[in-house]
Amino acid sequence: MPYRRKFLKRAGYTTLSALLTMAFLQKDKEKEDRSIYAATANYASANTNPPLRKLAAAKGKLFGTAISGEFLQKEKDYANLIARECSIATPNGELKWNATEPQPGKFTFESADAIADFCQKHNIELHGHTLFWHMGKPDWVPYPPTLKMLERHVTGVMGHYRNSPVLKSWDIANEIIADSENETDNPTYGLRKGVKPELVRDLFKIAASVDNTKKFYLNDFGIEGATWKSDHFLKMVEYLKNNGVKIDGAGIQSHLWFSTAYGFDAKGFNSVLKRLNDLEVKPIITELDIIIDTPLPDSIKKLDQMVADSYKRYLDLCFAAGVDTVISWGLTDRHTWIRHPDWMPRKTYRNNPSLWKFLRPLPFDENLQPKLACNAIAQVFQQAT
Ligand code: 9MR
DSSP, rough: OOOOOOOOOOHHHHHHHHHHHHHHHHHHHHHHHHHHHOOOOOOOOOOOSSOHHHHHHHHTEEEEEEEOOOHHHHOOOHHHHHHHOEEEESSSSSSSSHOOOOOBBBBOOHHHHHHHHHHOOOOOOOEEEEEESSSSTTTOOSOOHHHHHHHHHHHHHHHHHTTTSSEEEEEEEEOOOOSSGGBOOOOOOOBBBTOHHHHHHHHHHHHHOOOOSSEEEEEESOOOOHHHHHEEEEEEHHHHHTTTTTOEEEEOEEEEEEEEEEOOOOHHHHHHHHHHHTTTOOEEEEEEEEESSSSSSSEEEEEHHHHHHHHHHHHHHHTTTTOOOESSSOSSSSOOOOGSSSTSOOOIIIIIGGGGGGGGSSBBBBTTTTTTHHHHHHHOOOOOO
């Protein structure tokens, strides 16, 4: 959620009239800029770090984030930051079914196109998210949708971006694996209830028939270690491969939770990355953020250090396994989804507003200043071979 501050200044008559003239000119300028998101290179001078996109590019890698059209339009400092730091972006919601096909067969691309235009202007690659998901869909779409609905949807949305100069990849399916064996009716592949492997296979095949020039991903969370879920995710990838389906990569969301009591399963995650590489399905990081849950450290400074150390450890491991694309789920704590009461960790944070200041999962703070996590990411890129 955005946190906004308003500053009021008192001024004498002379100053006041000067201010009014400036405000008038500014308004005119805003009019000019209205059609495009006006990100420019004059990002806040306090950030003297080299842009992450530049450090990534030096190692043949991409760095970016989920972006929101609403904030790009309303907050110039945010738009400037994205343009400065990112070489790849995922629309936060603008390409989801509820945004692109709110009524059966009636497609709207206004907000997604605005994002694509912003990306083109700033030389940012766009990762398409997503064609098939149990959330982010209008009420008239059941889960899973019928094959006919999927056919129309995929044809409409992928068709619209077939010639896009910036959209290079699609999350064809998102979060199709259940969280545990109790939540699936398909013990072999662990799919969400009602989803059949054949439907997923056909979805990928339809996608390839519409536009096989893009990279196709299967995207999920909770697969960053050796878990029931990652095992079934990998089985599903294998199934798609064995059925002659075009699948280029695996999106590893990486909404990571650590605490002073536990870290991450480096050995297990390494084996997931290895199995994907063996299957020639490229792992990329698609939604990275790091939440520190209780027990918490006793200061924000220590928390920021923990977040930074976790970024470093996680990304070091990813890069050692050949990962070349890192997308975070937001760039600044100002907008992180994890501060929304619906999404924040329930037991510990939701009913405890005094702890919300500890939700600092992203590389830049609310004022868009780089945090220790940003330095850590910069260092990992610099040290990558
Ligand atoms: O962060 C996104 C939030 O603003 C949306 O309301 C929500 C529903 O569309 O989706 C969130 O993004 C999710 C992403 O699409 C898939 N992985 C989990 C993300 C966080 O919930």
